[in-house]
Amino acid sequence: GNSVTQMEGPVTLSEEAFLTINCTYTATGYPSLFWYVQYPGEGLQLLLKATKADDKGSNKGFEATYRKETTSFHLEKGSVQVSDSAVYFCALSDRPYSGGGADGLTFGKGTHLIIQP
């Protein structure tokens, strides 16, 4: 079956620090990979995505590269801000070897990021 493993927090950093949140996955097909962010009391917002190996997703200073050889999709940001404090979910959507169809997302457990001024 499919699974996503990510570092659990809380992760506490100072403003302007470098951020890495590790994410690895197992999948049976050809997954697309996502990072979603959830602010307190809100739904999930798509942060970035990559649909095939070696793709790099980027948005708002965050980036992640789809590494098939290491089955990883680590999230990075060069200089974090207090406003980046949130819960970050790594997720995958798997494409079966044949056919299609919607199957929903498999999520990691989420990483609570706290940025201190």
Added chain:
Amino acid sequence: DTEVTQTPKHLVMGMTNKKSLKCEQHMGHRAMYWYKQKAKKPPELMFVYSYEKLSINESVPSRFSPECPNSSLLNLHLHALQPEDSALYLCASSQDTGNYGYTFGSGTRLTVV
């Protein structure tokens, strides 16, 4: 329109009540989803509708009953819920396979008393 709209935002219901959650999108997406999220946990998939037909039911108790009246609307009918069903209920939509991303609504915060 690039949003998924969920109503109500908050709902308190007794264990004998019947209520419904509503979800709407106008992005032309053909797949819609219900997720349940407990505090400090990731969302858990409940139901998937693909082209207005129920395609996945993740062994959800029958006190939760989904309905997809048309390609833009998704409902979740609630009846005889338990306090442990209190959670954030999220609706999402995607193009047919979801491999290019899912758009989530802001959720309905449900409390069962």
